[in-house]
Amino acid sequence: MKQHDVIVIGGGAAGFFAAINIAEKHSNLKVLVLERGKDVLGKVKVSGGGRCNVTHAEFIPQELVKYYPRGEKELLGPFHQFMTGDTMAWFEDHGVELKIEDDGRMFPMSNSSQTIIDCFLNTAKAHQVEVLTNSGVKSITKDGDYWTVETNHESFTSKFVVVATGSSPKMWNLLQDLGHTISQPVPSLFTFNIKDKRLKDIPGVVALDVAVTVLDTDLYSEGPLLVTHWGLSAPAILKLSAFGAIELAKRNYKFNIEVNFVKQSFNTVLDNLKQVKLDAARKSVYKSAQFDLPKRLWQQLVLASDLTEESRWGDINKSQLEQLAAQLTQAVFKVDGKSTFKDEFVTAGGVDLKEINFKTFESKLHSNLYLAGEVINVDAVTGGFNFQNAWTGAFIVAKSITQQL
Numbered sequence: 001m002k003q004h005d006v007i008v009i010g011g012g013a014a015g016f017f018a019a020i021n022i023a024e025k026h027s028n029l030k031v032l033v034l035e036r037g038k039d040v041l042g043k044v045k046v047s048g049g050g051r052c053n054v055t056h057a058e059f060i061p062q063e064l065v066k067y068y069p070r071g072e073k074e075l076l077g078p079f080h081q082f083m084t085g086d087t088m089a090w091f092e093d094h095g096v097e098l099k100i101e102d103d104g105r106m107f108p109m110s111n112s113s114q115t116i117i118d119c120f121l122n123t124a125k126a127h128q129v130e131v132l133t134n135s136g137v138k139s140i141t142k143d144g145d146y147w148t149v150e151t152n153h154e155s156f157t158s159k160f161v162v163v164a165t166g167s168s169p170k171m172w173n174l175l176q177d178l179g180h181t182i183s184q185p186v187p188s189l190f191t192f193n194i195k196d197k198r199l200k201d202i203p204g205v206v207a208l209d210v211a212v213t214v215l216d217t218d219l220y221s222e223g224p225l226l227v228t229h230w231g232l233s234a235p236a237i238l239k240l241s242a243f244g245a246i247e248l249a250k251r252n253y254k255f256n257i258e259v260n261f262v263k264q265s266f267n268t269v270l271d272n273l274k275q276v277k278l279d280a281a282r283k284s285v286y287k288s289a290q291f292d293l294p295k296r297l298w299q300q301l302v303l304a305s306d307l308t309e310e311s312r313w314g315d316i317n318k319s320q321l322e323q324l325a326a327q328l329t330q331a332v333f334k335v336d337g338k339s340t341f342k343d344e345f346v347t348a349g350g351v352d353l354k355e356i357n358f359k360t361f362e363s364k365l366h367s368n369l370y371l372a373g374e375v376i377n378v379d380a381v382t383g384g385f386n387f388q389n390a391w392t393g394a395f396i397v398a399k400s401i402t403q404q405l
Contacts, residue, residue, distance in 0.1 A: 004030040004130075004158040006401060007149050009137055010165035011035025013044050014373030014390035016120045018162050021398030023127035026405055031129045032158070034151060036136035036165075041117045043166065047387070048105070052113035055087045055391070056384040057104040067385045069188070069243045070348055071378030074358050075389065082395040084388060090395075094119050105384050140174050142366065160401050162370045164394065167347035171375060175351055179365050183377040185349030186249040190241045192257070193337035194231035198300040203229045205294045211260040212236045215332070219244040225259070227297070230339055232257075235382070241338070242381045245348035253338045259331045261301070262291040270325040277321065281314030288313070291328065301327040346386060350377040360400035361393050370397045 005026075008019045011033050023031045033040070047053050058064045061079035065072045088098050088106070096119050097109045108115040124131060135151040140161065142148070147161045165171040172182045205227045213220045219240055226234035240257075241248065248255065262269060272290070280288060286309045289298035303309075305323035307316060316324075351371055355364050363369040372393035380386045 001148070001155045001157055004032045004156055005405075006031045006160045006162065007147070007156055007158040008033045008162040008164060009140075009149065009171070010163065010168075010373070010375070011037070011040035011131065011133065012164060012166050012373065012390075013041065013387055014164035014166075014375075014394040015162070016041060016124065017391055017394035018164060018370075018372055018397045019129050020120065020123050020127065021395055022401055023124070023129050025398065025402040027127060029405070031127075032156060033124070033129060033131045034135045034137060034149070034156075035131065035133045036170075038133055040131060040133060041120060044116055044120075045113050047113060048107060048384075050113055051107045051111045052116045053105050053107060053382075053384040053387065054091065054098055054116065055084050055106050055388045057084065057100045057106055059084050064385075064388070067383070068378060068380045068389070069245065071353065071376075071380075071389065074353050074356075075378065075392070077358055078361075078392050078396055081399075082392045086395070087388060087391050090391070091116075091119070094123060103383070137171070137174065140178065142369075145368075147368070160368045160370070162372065162394075162397055162401075163375050164372045164390075166374045167350065168375065172350065175371075175375075178369075180355055180363070181352040183349045183352055185347045186245050187338065187340070187346075188242050188245040188348040188379045189238055189346040189382055190338040190340055191228065191233035192231045192237055192241075192333075192335045193253075193339055194333050194335055196231075196333055198304050198331070199227050199231065199333075202227050202294075202296045202300060205297050206234065207261055207294060207297060208292075209263060210236055211263050212240060213258045213260075214240060214244060214248070215256040215258055217244065217247055217255075219247065222263070225261075231335070232333070238382050242346075242348075242379065245379075248338075253335065255335050257333050257335060259333065260329045261293060261297070261331065262328050264291075264329060266325050266329045269328050270322060273321050273325055277313045277316065281312065283313055284309070285311045285313055285316060285324075293328075301331070304331075346379050346382075347374065348377070348379050350375050353377050359396075361397045362400060370401070372397050 008015045098106045139150045149156050207225045210225045211222050221239040223235035225236045289295045373390040
């Protein structure tokens with residue numbers, strides 16, 4: 001049985017960040033990273049379409065926490081310890097310069113996730129962090145002051161164990177065996193599957209600023225909307241999927257949404273359309289898009305309003321005007337299922353937040369057992385926020401452990 005000072009379970013973002021920061025602060029420590037897969041940092045590799053969305057340019061803790069459907073209250077204190085600016089400084093100190101894009105997402109200047117992976121691997125090697133792949137953990141037990149971690153190959157002991165496996169049902173089962181409560185995991189970031197005549201022929205169309213409501217709930221979001229081959233996506237939908245993860249799972253992902261494509265009231269839009277009817281009486285309704293809407297989207301909403309491609313503004317009646325106003329402000333779509341958002345699968349669920357000391361990220365049930373990243377019941381909307389949770393938790397874990405040594 002091999003002895004180490006710290007065992008980190010999980011070779012992802014949080015795991016590597018914790019291991020590196022521990023080893024940097026105490027170069028004489030024996031730090032071991034156990035990864036069940038054949039490769040480490042797999043999620044880092046695919047994040048941001050292969051560019052790695054490292055974090056988000058939100059520098060006020062009270063604002064940053066609003067992007068976390070689960071963990072908003074708990075992360076406020078940790079973000080005062082290690083924040084977005086600290087993340088930027090850490091990577092720059094390790095030779096990786098980050099850039100901020102117009103939407104606030106932050107990426108390495110290289111536009112390649114391999115830059116982040118190389119940074120972690122090289123730093124880990126420089127500080128003699130041992131990394132073992134294909135090492136799935138079978139059990140975690142404690143005897144006195146020391147933990148024993150058994151893998152499918154061998155067993156290890158250490159004083160400290162850090163669990164940073166992300167959304168891992170097997171690890172949740174092991175933590176449950178240790179007495180922890182696991183909030184039932186459900187998908188968080190996903191797109192909506194919708195079969196609708198209005199969307200069928202316009203995949204790729206983007207409406208830049210819409211409002212979306214899940215009917216019969218309090219779920220509401222605003223932002224860009226993307227029409228896809230299978231339905232609707234982009235931030236307006238992804239925010240709903242994150243904040244509504246539990247509610248939408250209860251509905252088995254079958255529900256109705258209402259889309260306001262112009263973010264104006266029905267009456268305001270109707271008045272505008274009446275004015276267009278007067279000003280452009282001889283023009284084609286189908287060909288004269290209004291409210292800065294994409295032309296193809298406008299045309300589908302026109303056809304859904306009892307109008308044809310030949311309809312002229314001056315000829316349309318009151319009922320048709322009202323139908324068009326309703327399509328623009330109150331369009332209802334039936335959602336029937338979900339699809340994973342790219343390769344960035346995020347789960348709502350994990351170790352109950354009441355069982356974690358957020359000053360240190362240590363288990364309240366077991367001393368010297370730490371949990372960081374998505375293994376706990378914290379998740380965020382898309383845009384680099386899940387990684388920021390990983391960096392913050394892992395850094396505080398490393399700080400807490402090294403202060404005891």
